[in-house]
Amino acid sequence: MVRNSFSTAKRVTSCFSLALLFGCKGGEIEKTTEEMVDDEPVADKAVVVDTWDEGRFFDEFAASKNYGYWDLNKDKHLSEVEFTSSFNNVWDVNGEGRVSQSEWETAISDFGVKAADWTAWNTDGDGYMETAEFEADFAQIGWFSTWDQDKDNLVTEQEYTAGVYQLWDTDGDNQLDRTEYTRYNKYYGR
Numbered sequence: 564m565v566r567n568s569f570s571t572a573k574r575v576t577s578c579f580s581l582a583l584l585f586g587c588k589g590g591e592i593e594k595t596t597e598e599m600v601d602d603e604p605v606a607d608k609a610v611v612v613d614t615w616d617e618g619r620f621f622d623e624f625a626a627s628k629n630y631g632y633w634d635l636n637k638d639k640h641l642s643e644v645e646f647t648s649s650f651n652n653v654w655d656v657n658g659e660g661r662v663s664q665s666e667w668e669t670a671i672s673d674f675g676v677k678a679a680d681w682t683a684w685n686t687d688g689d690g691y692m693e694t695a696e697f698e699a700d701f702a703q704i705g706w707f708s709t710w711d712q713d714k715d716n717l718v719t720e721q722e723y724t725a726g727v728y729q730l731w732d733t734d735g736d737n738q739l740d741r742t743e744y745t746r747y748n749k750y751y752g753r
């Protein structure tokens with residue numbers, strides 16, 4: 564698979580960039596004793612280290628080259644088919660070429676999808692979401708139309724990252740804290 568050929572390089576890139584700030588183990592930060600006992604509102608340095616703004620999220624995402632991989636016709640835009648395929652790809656966390664029930668349920672939760680029903684999507688009743696099943700139901704979520712900010716029926720990389728960012732900024736403060744952005748590594752840092 565093409566993705567597999569990129570995976571090592573992508574992981575190295577991701578780990579390298581993240582390691583500069585967090586190390587490469589789920590964004591954990593080892594606090595110094597001084598930081599742990601300091602109850603005062605923490606200085607700007609901690610804010611910078613602990614959060615991702617939308618610009619930083621875009622930079623990390625762009626460095627992953629995921630978007631270029633999904634953009635099959637290389638026009639630097641995702642059509643709805645390419646967009647849907649990207650989620651089919653991303654939610655297949657173990658890269659086996661299909662989304663298992665476990666992967667699907669976790670992704671639905673991680674991306675905050677409301678009222679999605681495995682039984683309704685998985686029409687053949689097996690333990691996997693095949694591509695045809697995914698394509699038949701994914702549009703119901705409505706992300707393609709809402710993320711397409713300029714309504715040209717295409718989703719740019721900027722529109723894509725803004726869409727994910729809005730989903731994950733669950734407290735709406737325009738910053739992703741560690742809890743919110745650790746999902747990034749799982750889905751886009753591969």
Ligand SMILES: [Ca+2]
Pocket residue numbers: 634635636637638639640641642645
């Ligand atoms: Ca395209």
Ligand SMILES: [Ca+2]
Pocket residue numbers: 654655656657658659660661662663666
């Ligand atoms: Ca899988």
Ligand SMILES: [Ca+2]
Pocket residue numbers: 685686687688689690691692693696
């Ligand atoms: Ca199925």
Ligand SMILES: [Ca+2]
Pocket residue numbers: 711712713714715716717718719722
């Ligand atoms: Ca657009």
